[in-house]
Amino acid sequence: MSKSRSRLLMCKCLLCQKREATKKGSHIIPSFFMKRINSIDGCNERDHELGFSIKLGTIDSYFGREVYEDRRREYTDDESRMEDRTNLDTMDNVFCPECEKLFSKYESKYSQTYNLPFDKDLVENTKVSGKEAALFWYGVIWRASATKQFNVSLNSDFEEKLRRIVLSENINDSGIYYALHYTKEYRKDNPTFALFDCKGNVAMLIVDEFMIELFNGEEAAKSDEVLWGMNFKCDVPKLNNGLKPENIGLFPLWIFRYINKYIMHQLVKRIDFRGKFNAFHMKLFGREMPAFFYEEVMSEVRKAKMADMYTVPNYAIAMKRVIQAHPELYKVQFKEE
Numbered sequence: 001m002s003k004s005r006s007r008l009l010m011c012k013c014l015l016c017q018k019r020e021a022t023k024k025g026s027h028i029i030p031s032f033f034m035k036r037i038n039s040i041d042g043c044n045e046r047d048h049e050l051g052f053s054i055k056l057g058t059i060d061s062y063f064g065r066e067v068y069e070d071r072r073r074e075y076t077d078d079e080s081r082m083e084d085r086t087n088l089d090t091m092d093n094v095f096c097p098e099c100e101k102l103f104s105k106y107e108s109k110y111s112q113t114y115n116l117p118f119d120k121d122l123v124e125n126t127k128v129s130g131k132e133a134a135l136f137w138y139g140v141i142w143r144a145s146a147t148k149q150f151n152v153s154l155n156s157d158f159e160e161k162l163r164r165i166v167l168s169e170n171i172n173d174s175g176i177y178y179a180l181h182y183t184k185e186y187r188k189d190n191p192t193f194a195l196f197d198c199k200g201n202v203a204m205l206i207v208d209e210f211m212i213e214l215f216n217g218e219e220a221a222k223s224d225e226v227l228w229g230m231n232f233k234c235d236v237p238k239l240n241n242g243l244k245p246e247n248i249g250l251f252p253l254w255i256f257r258y259i260n261k262y263i264m265h266q267l268v269k270r271i272d273f274r275g276k277f278n279a280f281h282m283k284l285f286g287r288e289m290p291a292f293f294y295e296e297v298m299s300e301v302r303k304a305k306m307a308d309m310y311t312v313p314n315y316a317i318a319m320k321r322v323i324q325a326h327p328e329l330y331k332v333q334f335k336e337e
């Protein structure tokens with residue numbers, strides 16, 4: 001596991017493109033979201049985190065500083081992970097301290113949104129001005145795109161437009177619209193995530209109990225772009241553009257649960273375990289894997305503890321067990337460990 005995801009030193013800040021990107025530990029998704037998403041035992045303190053990040057082929061996890069050994073052992077059997085302090089949500093040397101201050105200004109204001117009553121189907125955000133709310137969300141989505149934290153980026157015009165808006169703090173005539181949905185008390189009984197996808201002039205971010213759809217141009221808001229392979233068009237509540245107080249539409253629990261489950265399923269599908277295991281099988285034995293092989297390997301993979309499950313060492317162990325269980329098909333000798 002890589003220890004830190006630093007860019008080379010002496011890079012320019014991605015936002016202002018002028019000053020040196022000397023800031024360490026920048027959150028891409030604001031920390032007030034991440035500590036809700038990653039907290040265990042419903043404790044929202046920073047450093048009590050257990051995070052998962054889905055990469056192409058593996059799911060990395062990390063433990064917050066305050067998650068002690070006995071708790072770590074519930075999630076992993078990997079001894080090397082006991083002392084691991086990697087934080088997957090932060091990056092070094094992407095922003096300068098001044099731009100980081102700009103982000104935190106909007107973040108600390110916007111975090112008050114959680115204190116809204118959410119007692120109607122459409123709630124007006126009275127905690128921040130419409131402009132502050134828009135600049136907050138544009139900043140989050142621009143960072144997700146510009147840092148490629150989720151392996152996807154907006155098209156370059158859209159990304160550059162957002163960068164200029166966030167940097168100048170000027171939202172007039174932006175032509176950008178967004179629909180914001182919230183699902184009250186979802187995290188009480190469900191895990192929450194940070195997920196980001198975009199296509200053309202549409203972007204979608206799910207973060208904790210929020211889902212935001214961002215549109216570059218009014219036409220884009222009417223488009224039928226399919227994100228995450230989701231054939232599901234949400235009823236867009238009143239569109240926001242920062243010029244009026246922000247409107248937040250309330251989602252019923254079951255819809256948000258459906259969306260989250262569907263997207264996780266799509267993400268795991270993108271990993272393409274079947275293709276990967278088959279390629280490995282071809283390499284080792286010079287033939288396609290038999291029909292039972294995939295199901296048996298996946299069932300072994302799922303026996304590991306949560307943080308170990310989707311990792312390369314666990315895939316190897318799972319394949320080895322399946323191969324050993326079928327000596328009639330595989331004449332392989334394994335070295336004893």
Ligand SMILES: [Zn+2]
Nearest residue numbers: 013016096099
């Ligand atoms: Zn900067």
